[in-house]
Amino acid sequence: xxxxxxxxxxxxxxxxxxxxxxxxxxxxxxxxxxxxxxxxxxxxxxxxxxxxxxxxxxxxxxxxxxxxxxxxxxxxxxxxxxxxxxxxxxxxxxxxxxxxxxxxx
Amino acid sequence: xxxxxxxxxxxxxxxxxxxxxxxxxxxxxxxxxxxxxxxxxxxxxxxxxxxxxxxxxxxxxxxxxxxxxxxxxxxxxxxxxxxxxxxxxxxxxxxxxxxxxxxxx
DNA sequence: GCATTGATTGTAACAAATCTACAATTAAAG
DNA sequence: CTTTAATTGTAGATTTGTTACAATCAATGC
Numbered sequence: 001x002x003x004x005x006x007x008x009x010x011x012x013x014x015x016x017x018x019x020x021x022x023x024x025x026x027x028x029x030x031x032x033x034x035x036x037x038x039x040x041x042x043x044x045x046x047x048x049x050x051x052x053x054x055x056x057x058x059x060x061x062x063x064x065x066x067x068x069x070x071x072x073x074x075x076x077x078x079x080x081x082x083x084x085x086x087x088x089x090x091x092x093x094x095x096x097x098x099x100x101x102x103x104x105x
Numbered sequence: 106x107x108x109x110x111x112x113x114x115x116x117x118x119x120x121x122x123x124x125x126x127x128x129x130x131x132x133x134x135x136x137x138x139x140x141x142x143x144x145x146x147x148x149x150x151x152x153x154x155x156x157x158x159x160x161x162x163x164x165x166x167x168x169x170x171x172x173x174x175x176x177x178x179x180x181x182x183x184x185x186x187x188x189x190x191x192x193x194x195x196x197x198x199x200x201x202x203x204x205x206x207x208x209x210x
Numbered sequence: 211g212c213a214t215t216g217a218t219t220g221t222a223a224c225a226a227a228t229c230t231a232c233a234a235t236t237a238a239a240g
Numbered sequence: 241c242t243t244t245a246a247t248t249g250t251a252g253a254t255t256t257g258t259t260a261c262a263a264t265c266a267a268t269g270c
Contacts, residue, residue: 019135020125030124057257141248162228
């Protein structure tokens with residue numbers, strides 16, 4: 001009955017969007033933030049990635065990348081890392097909310 | 106003036122969506138199509154990926170993944186690979202069009 | 211000055227992911 | 241039972257990513 005719920009609406013395929021997770025090299029290319037720095041932010045708990053199995057590589061989704069872009073922007077604006085992290089938290093809460101609503105239909 | 110054109114609208118960030126390109130392992134996980142088979146379809150010219158430099162690895166974007174899902178579906182429905190490929194071409198033309206319009210604003 | 215702290219960067223040695231190129235297998239069709 | 245389409249297997253090389261340890265650099269406080 002619904003064997004083609006994709007492809008109809010390329011705009012709204014949140015299901016697929018969620019699954020689009022990329023490696024750290026790609027994230028670095030996309031955001032312009034060096035891999036080393038991304039790992040550092042992660043150490044400090046500001047950014048989060050996940051691993052698909054034991055002893056594998058970091059994966060980042062759409063929202064994590066957004067977050068990295070936000071942090072970068074704030075740093076460029078002169079905030080400290082900690083201050084940027086705090087500011088970004090609020091922002092991400094809102095984005096996540098919108099995202100959630102949209103992907104719930 | 107527009108130093109935060111992302112984050113405002115997670116729905117519409119086609120800019121980021123375009124850059125979200127994933128490796129073949131991820132594509133395989135997402136679609137359920139074995140890596141080997143994806144490469145084979147590519148050899149036959151049905152699927153396309155790109156490489157970011159000489160001697161690097163295949164990357165797939167959102168639309169390529171959609172395409173793979175479509176081919177898979179048609180094969181499951183009993184079409185030949187070639188027939189599926191043909192059918193998918195038409196479908197992708199339309200999807201690309203919509204996508205283009207949306208990302209143009 | 212100079213020691214402290216926050217932020218970043220460098221790199222070696224190892225592990226995971228992917229690549230190509232060759233060949234084998236399987237199923238359907240004539 | 242041979243042909244063709246489609247898929248799968250795999251070795252050996254290359255690319256990408258990992259951790260852990262240490263070095264650098266700038267700002268701040270004493």
